[in-house]
Amino acid sequence: MVFSSNIFLFFFLPVFLAAYFLTPAKFRNYTLLLFSIVFYAFGAPDFVFLLIGECIVNYYLVRAMAKARPGAGKKALCAVSVILSLGLLLYFKYANFLVQNLSILAGWLGLKQLSAFNSQLSAIALPIGISFFTFQSLTYTLDVYRGVTPPSGKLSDYVLYIMMFPQLIAGPIVNYNSVAAQLVSRQSSMEDRVTGYYRFVIGLAKKVLIANTMAVYADKAFALGAGELATSSAWIGMLAYTFQIYFDFSGYSDMAIGLGKMMGFRFPENFNNPYTSKSVTEFWKRWHMTLGNFIMNYLYIPLGGNRKGTGRTYLNLWLCFLLSGLWHGASWNFVVWGAFHGLFICADKLFLNKVLKKIGNLSSVLFTFLVVNLGWVLFRADDIVSACSFYRALFGFNGSHVVYGDLLFWFTFGVAVVFSFLTLTRVGQRLQEKVFADHCPTRRSWVLFALSLVLLLLSAGALCVTDFNPFIYFRF
């Protein structure tokens, strides 16, 4: 069940909100937990007990770790907890990838028996949201270990932290210490509920009205084989995907943040106009910010950060982005995508930042946007070979297959461009501040209410029409 579905919007969410707000405040966590379990069990029946089990084991492990005296015992418990969380992620997400690659390697080395091993293994299904809840679980263990936060006093609160449905599937990645207090006690005013609802609807519209429209064109462009796609269509296809992924992911984060706000949670922001970045380094401070923070705090700094010399700094950065790429998906194109970004991060530090500063703001925004776009090709393509053929279409000028976009596509494309770069202007910045403000004066509230109603109706309509596709007469 995704947020942008009729079943969520018109059944799960209203029933949940009714149940949640009718429950006395001190029991609301139980209601939220119950609905979160139902939410996860609906989409991943095979894994719900695994997830709950992992939460319970980890909860007691961390409690024991917190009680243990500093030393080998504490470290060991911390290691067990980390291995448990990472182990599940490695097994479910990377085992197939690992076996596949080992098998190819064995084939190259002439080890036929090992090479055939891959085909004998059945594919391992991936529990939804595993990348996100694993990281949340890690932040909890490591924060408690470092003494940043005390362990949760209640098992149900900890399970709720991991399984809370608004951010369970696609983030934002919430540090335990940032919501620990809210888990115990939180207030949600009428203003919170209203602004949370607006945020949710804006996120829904970003996903349904913009990202889904961009996806139609992008899918067509990326589906065409090498040599077929016209260069113009390849560029538009790449741009369409660039906007698709941004409005899809940021829309989902907006929905999660909005839902959380309705209940009194303050989830961290995940996006801050990433396409207005003036360098790839800045891009990563604006794109999927909670992942950036996680990598910074739990990977880059423990690896030594910039404290162990220039060479090691670059290596650390490089490694962080390689792993970040791999976190996005168990495939070589994600690894290359991570390396590609890592390369530009290092280049920024070496010389590129100085060059970009010299060429001016607009040029550096455009340059960064171009680099990010080219990176998305690796991200979107099915594999490295497909990505290479797409690059050939971008720069080869020899394809003949034009993908036509309709008027809705071009209009949405324009809207996506405007909203992606709006904050480059002062007017845009002020507008964003007003729309996403925590406080909402009555007059503005009416405008937002009307806007949210229109967006909700259009989003619901868009969701329905894609499922409703009747024929004039029976098909034969």
Add this chain to the structure above:
Amino acid sequence: MTLLFLPLVQEHFQVFQFRPLKGVFNPAPEPEFSMKSYAQGQWQEQTEDYLGEHFGFREPVIRLYNQYVYDFYNKTYSSEISVGRDRWLYQKDGVTQYYGLMGQRHKLSNEAFEENLAIETRSLVKIRAILQEYGIELMTFTLPVKSYVYPEHLRPQPFVDTLFHADEYYDRQLRAAGFPHINMTPWFQDIRDDYPFTLFYEKGSHWASGAVLGTDSLLRFMETLKGEHFARIVQGTPYEVPVDQMDPKDYDLAALLNTIRLPKQRMPLYEIPVTIEQDSNTVYPNVLFVGSSYYWYMTARIPFEKIFDNRDFMYYNYTYFSKDEVKFKKMENVNTLKELLLHDYVVYFKNAPQLYLDGFSFFGKSLIALCISDKRFSEKIDEVADSLMRYQPDPSMDSSQYRYQAQLKLIKNPELFEELRGDGIPTARNPMIQHYLMEKALRNDRSLAFLVTCKANNDSIDLDKAFALEAQQRLMGRSLVSKPLYHTTYDYFNFLTEETMHDLHRTVGIDADRNELFHLAWDRIDSLIDCHAYDHDSLMLAAYAMSQIVQNLEYPKALDAIRGKAEQRQISVDQMFRNDVVWSYNTMKTRPAIDSAVLKQYFERYKTEFGLRLSKPTMEKVATKAKAENNPQRSILDREITWVLNNKK
């Protein structure tokens, strides 16, 4: 947030009633929970689909969004519709075919598409040759397509270097084979500018006034096949149709947009009025139409009942209509061989956008039905199913599914039968052909057909079954209806009325509806009785004799005897009554002589009985009474007739 609750409230209490959405779709089934379906995710999928179709305000929300995209972006999400320039609507398949992209859309390579069409044309040539042996003509009639006739409103499509214009290929193939075939598209392209109005409505998928021109051409072409002379369609002066008086079928694409308000037709709408002219040489053919819904647009504009003696319509491979009434809801129940042979002409509608559909099974089924016996067909299905099981195994399929797949393969390509391969006309014939030809002969002979109808009525069996039984008997040199044993004056006058109606309509050329013709026929019979026209009619005498016997058997004593015999032989009183009537008639030594006055009296009884039979409650009352009194129904009905006639006086 209250907004989010409203759909739940509406769904539960149905506070508002909304217009249902237009179009044909398969509703999502209600989810059935089981641990297995839940673990496999099927229950969740079904629940999402089901609830996605069942939430409050779904209809207006869909309509609102469709209106928004249509008004602002000239777009629709219907996969069937393409919005063209100037808001012309086209059926998407028509546009795809116009641009030669049909094969690509249906993932069919050009070679495979060509091969399919080649199999179809070869099969059609064979079917035609075989049908001609039995005096039946087969022709194809390629319908005009809006996107071809009015392409100036189409939006450009992507250029692909693998274009395949299947319609042109198909046309060439048929012409090369010398197959009787007319293609309306080029003709419509030529004449479209001769008319100050469009031959297709801008918001509809089918032809509009163009249907009149198309039907006229079809009839003229059919006449050349056997040199027969059909009724003439005389076109009147075209008249403008107010938008609010349009037939919804004519703007089917606009309706399918499912917008809040129906998009308006911008061009003026015209219809061509028609009258039918016939003369004493007019032949009224018996035609089987096969294919597209364009047929309905013809029957909506032209009175087919005045042109064809009988007309059946195989709506693709889906439903079988006889004179616009559903005869078989599913084509599985249709006997293709019988239906082919019972007609004089078979008109196979072709439509360029549907060429990828393998002739909706028509040519495959027909060729197999004509040449292959049921036994051989069944054996071949087994053979193909075996080969599928061996070479394309699918663990999810059982043997019956393999057989079904095998059957589909054979119908798609009848050349999988060795005896149907090559360009030559197959020599093999289905042994049932003679049976259906005999049945056709029976149906075409009005007197014999009437006798069979009487037998079916008397024996309470299906008319088709009665014809089949009689045909079977006749092939063995016997007959069940050689003597008019089951006649009563009611049956006789019924027959006479039908014949007189037919005569008035076809020979005298009276253009009236059935009800009017009925009364005209009765007036004519009345006057002919006065003129002693039926005094020496042997059928009439037999019918009169039978009626006399029926009345004699109604005496209490005779009825008691019949009840006793029925009980003894363990048959119904009605059955025993009928048996006695037949026996009495057969043992009569002299037939009674009747005069006009008696005949007139019996005609009055017939008219009264006819009226009584039209009343369902009366007939139910008769049946109940017959059961309660343990009397034959005929006896009770006669009593009712007498009572009505006495009260009239």
